[in-house]
Amino acid sequence: MMSNRFAGTSFLIGSLLRKNRIKIPIWILSIAFSVIFFGKLIPDMYTTGVDRQIMAETMKNPAVTVMLGPGYGLDNYNNGAMMAHFMLLFAAVASGMMGILLTLPHTREDEEDGRTEMIRSLPVGSSSSLTAAISVSALSQLVLMLFVGWGLYFLKLEGMDFSGSMLYGACLGAVGIFFSALTGLFAQLMSNTRATSGASFVFLITAYIVRGIGDVSSEALSLISPLGLILRSQVYVKNRWYPVWITLALSLALFAVSLYLCSVRDLGAGFIATKPGRSKASKLLTGPFGLSFRLLRTPFLAWAVGMFALGAAYGSVLGDLEGFIESSELVRQMIPEQEGLSMTEGFIALIIAVLSILGAVPVLMFTLKLRNEEKKNRTEALLSNAVSRRGVLGGYLLVALLMSVTVQIMSALGLWSAAVAVMEEAVSLKTLITAALVHVPAIWLMSGLSLLLVGFFPNRTGFIWLYLTYAFFVIYMGDMLKLPEWTYRLSPFGYVPMIHADEINFVTLLLLTFIAALFMFLGFIGYERRDLEG
């Protein structure tokens, strides 16, 4: 009886391995390569023990702990301790994602698309598909562990011995296997693919956040999170294996529960039903703006929160800023030199410029949204109702413009709240918000340019991303590469005044706004006159 339930598992494992023969190596190589490459970089970045010790001081900052996890071995911050502190958590998150994304397609997704039903009609057992999916994912994690372990060991760096390197790999593998088993369980509980992937990723993100809070407040809280637990292995410092064993034991338990649930449910069914959506539209969904807002509200909120977090992340290094800048030649080169501007002020100006360009991303996405809708054939039915093209395009543009102001305020707020926590003499919120808002006309200009493309060159909208990348590159690397002045002037961001140094030049800002408005106006005319694809 028992063996019947697992009949054909090895056959299915073989076929899954064949099906994923490209995907699995890509996952393994990209994670292993990033980790090993980072290890390789450490001795170049911090050549002496003194360099690393200065870094260790910076790393005691709680904001850093929230992001990277607790620093172990900070008193003797050798290459190994640094490697574990900087990279283990991020790599574990990556292997967790790998676990989720390798398991999902062959559990609930196969079932939803009817492939599992076909497989069941072969002489295979009812638990074979699930077992094969988890096995393949676990096998991949095992290979990842060996790659990372051997790779780190062969760097032959001080403080990175064989057992530590293997533990490093095992931590990644264990987290990957855990999230694979977890996804397998959610695949039984949920009744569709989206809910399964949603639950798995929410768990991963929650694990990261709970650990972050726990790491600065309560050890017990961190231990609840699988990510927090795995960091307690103190790789290269104490080399404890128990977190790996506990994680693997939990994974096995999750797998056992999944097998049981799988055996008692019908194919295609789940234990948590999809909750039905609303069968009537809300009062808000009456016009073009209602639609664009309804479609964009989730990304709108996500970007607002994300920019706040990014601002806070950058802000968290402000605490020991002068020390940080002193310690890094690289950072010193990146900061624009300007008269009457201290290093700290220059650094903040750089951060705000970088955040502004990142903040332009959702604004441009929203501006281009209607064009993407058109490509997906969704505007035809919409525009055959009594709405004008102008109204629909305007609806999306309005949300984009709202987004531009929102991202700037949110990243300034994030920067400020972290700065208040870590700096002795924090910059004023007003200064930061003003510094962020003066970038808004430049973002509008980019948005206007996108709209122009939507109106006249709908097949060339990708150009705007090249242009934004250029702007990013110049701002980020320009000072380091000593690029000439005119390279800055080629992007609207090159005209934005630096808040600490310059008086705000309203004429420039008005001019940028005017050009943006002109582009938008032309974009509307183009869109109203051209053929739509669908």
Next chain:
Amino acid sequence: MAIVEIGGLIKKFGNFTALNGVDLCVNQGEIYGFIGPNGAGKTTTLRIMLGILKATSGSVKIFGKDAWKDAVEIHKKTAYVPGEVNLWPNLTGGEVIDFFTRLRGSPNEKRKNELIERFQLDPSKKCRTYSKGNRQKVALIAAFASDAELYVLDEPTSGLDPLMENMFRRCVSRAKEEGKSVLLSSHILSEVEKLCDKVSIIRKGKIMESGPLEELRHLTSTRMTIETKRPVENPESVKGIHDIEIKGNTLSFLVDTEDLDGVLKQIVPYGIAKLESAPPTLEDLFMRHYKEDGDPS
């Protein structure tokens, strides 16, 4: 009264001429079939009527207004179901139906609920989970739940099962009873036959034939399959039949409608065991034109 008037419509995509002088006239209260093979230009014509594409030249008037310039005005009284219905994956079917009927400005809650019930649609599901047929139902319900004067439907039944197709035909009939006009495109003649008063046949961007269905059928042939008690002697000599196939006592042939009477009179003496006749298909209609054009491509 003419609801739709299209004259000399030409549409070019770059060098390619998709429509090459289309004329079409739909009067109030008519159910008008617009048929032609895939790629003939049906969707292009309908999209120009809806102001989604701009005509290269020619005039397109709906309710006497210009289809491109007065699009929004026209749409207040027009309901359109595109051939390929794509909906927002995050919205439910119910939300889309409400949204569309509100946009058209004439939501009719009672009729909407009735249609949702008749078409057996679950309006609480996200559009991402709908099949092609269900997406088409959403668009059809949204169209018929609003008080439009003109319904423009592009191959509306291509994703529906026979039961739902039947439901759809009832909706169209009701629209006709209420004095509404319907323009319906299809590449299946039999579908149009069941519903339409008049048809236009389009091929390669040109209207080949227009008029009441009976008139058109008069021009075409019927396929007959007859099993006789004794074999028919010299079937080739019977006037007005072609494409003959003989299998024992079974004779299958095409007969021009005007010769039907004569042909049957000659065959009846051999004793009829079984008789089948199939209505002309779209292909038969075209076959006839190819023969006349001497252009079988």
